[in-house]
Amino acid sequence: MKRKWIPGVLAGALMIGLLAGCSSSSDSDKGGSGKGINLRLYTYGTEEAYNWKATIAAYEENHPGITVEVVNLSEKGDTAEASKKLDLAAASSEQMDILMFSDPAGYAQRVSLGMAEPLDAYIAKDNFKEEEDYKVDSHIDGKVYALPGKFNPWYVLLNKDQLDEAGLPVPTDWTWDDFADYAKKLTKGEGANKRYGTYFHGPQGGGWMEYLKLMMLNQPHGADFLKPDGSSNLDDPNFKKTLELRVKMEKEDQSSVPYSDIISQKLSYRTQFFNQSASMIVIGSWMNTEIGGTESVPVNFHVAVAPYPKNNPGDEIGYTSVTTDYVAVSASSKHKQEAYDFVRWYTTEGQVVQGKNIPAWNGVKSEDVTKIIDTILSGTKNPELVDKESLVNTLLISKASELVPPASYQAEIFKAVNEEYEKLILGNQDIDTTVANSQKRAQEIIDSNKK
Structure with a gap:
């Protein structure tokens, strides 16, 4: 039996819901009234993070x-909560006219279920x-x-005041060895x-898996647990090196927050950084909208930004994980052309209007980045606390x-690797066993999903 990416009962419910959505009418659909068309956009993005009112009005x-x-x-912009609610809404x-997915795995899963309309014909037009x-x-x-x-490329947020206190410059080109050395020098005090x-925010329940690919994501190729053909990439030496780095920093250097604390106390990367409990965090640049402080999470120290670390001094700086919003047209929409028109506008000019992120659209040139960053930081409480030069330079490279x-089975791979990592970091197996078990379980998942 082939494994599916979600339990069969939910998958069945979703398929029934999608089919029903294609044939039934909706009270909230104004399309048949002749008075206009109402498009419903399903998103995890909050008003604070996405500036929806001004964007939609434009x-x-x-x-x-x-x-x-x-x-x-x-x-609260929780993508896991939003994904569950999205599936229930479909069922x-x-x-549903426009859908937003927060990660490649979630995007692929819902495409495999038939939730998203192919856009090739619209793009060709x-x-x-x-x-x-x-x-x-x-x-x-x-x-x-x-x-x-x-x-949103990933980068390193730094508490510049704590760096200054330790006599450490803001890095512009560094390695994971440098990062570990910084973390050791910035660690201070004992107990509570x-x-x-x-602070490494993952992995957690098959999510935040970037933190088990730290030394894979900064490579031009082979940055994931799977290869482009769907085969396993867990024999990549950089997977094992990432595990070694995590174990060294937590167990030997004691410079990273213990994994057991992260899980048992349900810690948040925002709280750890902005409460100054951790001096550095590796995170995505969606944080640009928050590093100058917000109403809900103020900041009272200087923040600097460094590029994602390299593995070796001779490597090219700048390669990193990149996150985006995958904006799709719902397969059940009765207004697919209008929904597509919005998707195309939103992912181009609309990103500039929104003024919250660097767009993935190539129509925005690198020389415009500084202006966009000024717009983004102006929406924070204390933009003067941000080392803008370090932020712009990091984004440009x-x-x-x-x-x-x-x-389609990527989420299963993530869960299996996460479980093996937990055994390692909680002291129940060594690194070699963790790598071997991860490889074995991944191959079993791949084999079970072959057609």
Whole structure:
């Protein structure tokens, strides 16, 4: 029996809901009234992080007769919570026109279920190539089901005051060995008041797996647990080296927050950094909207930014994990052309209007980055506390590793590797056993999903 990416019962419910959504009408659909078309956008993005009101208003002003209704699936911007609610909404035959997915695995999973409409015909009509117009390639099995919104490379946030205290400069080109050395020098105190050099927010329950690919993501190729053909990449030496780095920093140097604390206390990377409990965090640049402080999470220290660390001194700086929003047209939408029109606008001009992130759209040139950053930081409480030069320089040199098209069984791989890591970090098996078990379990999942 082939393994599926979600339990069969839920998959069945979703399929029934999707089929029903294609044939039933919705009370909230204004399309048949002749008074206009209402598009429903399902998103995990909060108003604070995505500036929806101004963004939607700008679109509606130039598209008479179209209204866009934002359906916020998580008030706190929790992507896991939003994903569950999105699946339930699909199963309940709600009117869905535009969908946002937060990661490649979630995008691929819902494409495999038939939730997203192929966009190739619309793109051909618009006469552009997705891989040329955008910095992120969103093809799955040769087809495009979503266009990318933001371009959020991962970087390192630094408490500059604590760096100054330790006599450490803001890095502009460094390795993971340098990072570990910084973390050791920044660690201070003992017990409940201990300040750690760093905090790694994952892995957790098959999510935040970037933290088990630390020394893979800074490579031009081979940055994921799977290869482009769907085969295992867990024999990559950089996977084992990442495990060695994590064990060394937590157990030997005691410079990173213990994994057991992260899980048992449900720690948050924002709290750890902004409460000054950790001096450095490796995180995505969606944090640009927060590093100057917000109403809910103020900041009272200087923040600097460093590029994602390299493995070796001779490596090229800048390769890093990149996150984006995959913005799709719902397969059940009755207004697919109008939904596509919004998706295309939102992922191009709309990103500039939104003013919250660096766009994945190549129409925004590198020389415009400083202006966009000024706009983003102006929306924070204390932009003067941000070392803008270090932020801009880091964003300018950042580039995506080769993006591996996600397999439909990727989430299963993530969960298996996560479970093996937990055995390692909690002291129940060694590194070699962890690598061997991860490889074995991954291969079993791959084999069970072969057609």
